[in-house]
Amino acid sequence: MYPQGMSCGSLLKVLTKQADTKSAEIIDKYKSDKWSKKLSTRDQLEIMVSANLAQSKSLSDVSSMVGGTSKFSCSSIHKSSLSRVNEGRDYQLFEELFLIPITSFQMKLSSPQESWVIQPWLKSYP
Numbered sequence: 393m394y395p396q397g398m399s400c401g402s403l404l405k406v407l408t409k410q411a412d413t414k415s416a417e418i419i420d421k422y423k424s425d426k427w428s429k430k431l432s433t434r435d436q437l438e439i440m441v442s443a444n445l446a447q448s449k450s451l452s453d454v455s456s457m458v459g460g461t462s463k464f465s466c467s468s469i470h471k472s473s474l475s476r477v478n479e480g481r482d483y484q485l486f487e488e489l490f491l492i493p494i495t496s497f498q499m500k501l502s503s504p505q506e507s508w509v510i511q512p513w514l515k516s517y518p
Contacts (some may be wrong), residue, residue: 422485
């Protein structure tokens with residue numbers, strides 16, 4: 393499923409590194425960190441992607457995950473704060489941030505047999 397010789401963890405690291413340069417431009421474009429005091433867009437994205445990978449079912453699960461690990465820039469976050477931040481940021485920002493690694497991953501796929509992983513997502517985006 394992953395490019396030859398690459399694990400899920402190493403693929404995620406490569407894609408995250410590539411996304412760093414482009415994500416700052418997108419975050420600036422939407423001015424999503426303008427009024428942010430505690431949780432930046434980048435922090436929110438890391439938390440929500442990790443929560444998705446951990447198959448968290450609720451904001452309580454996400455809050456517990458953040459409090460139970462030292463991987464994030466904040467040591468804890470309340471579910472009400474997560475809810476407020478999720479409501480306040482433009483969803484189009486996250487669509488653009490999502491497309492950075494997806495398009496990068498698509499370019500890295502070497503064979504047509506592996507392209508099925510990405511194709512369903514890309515069909516709905518211009």
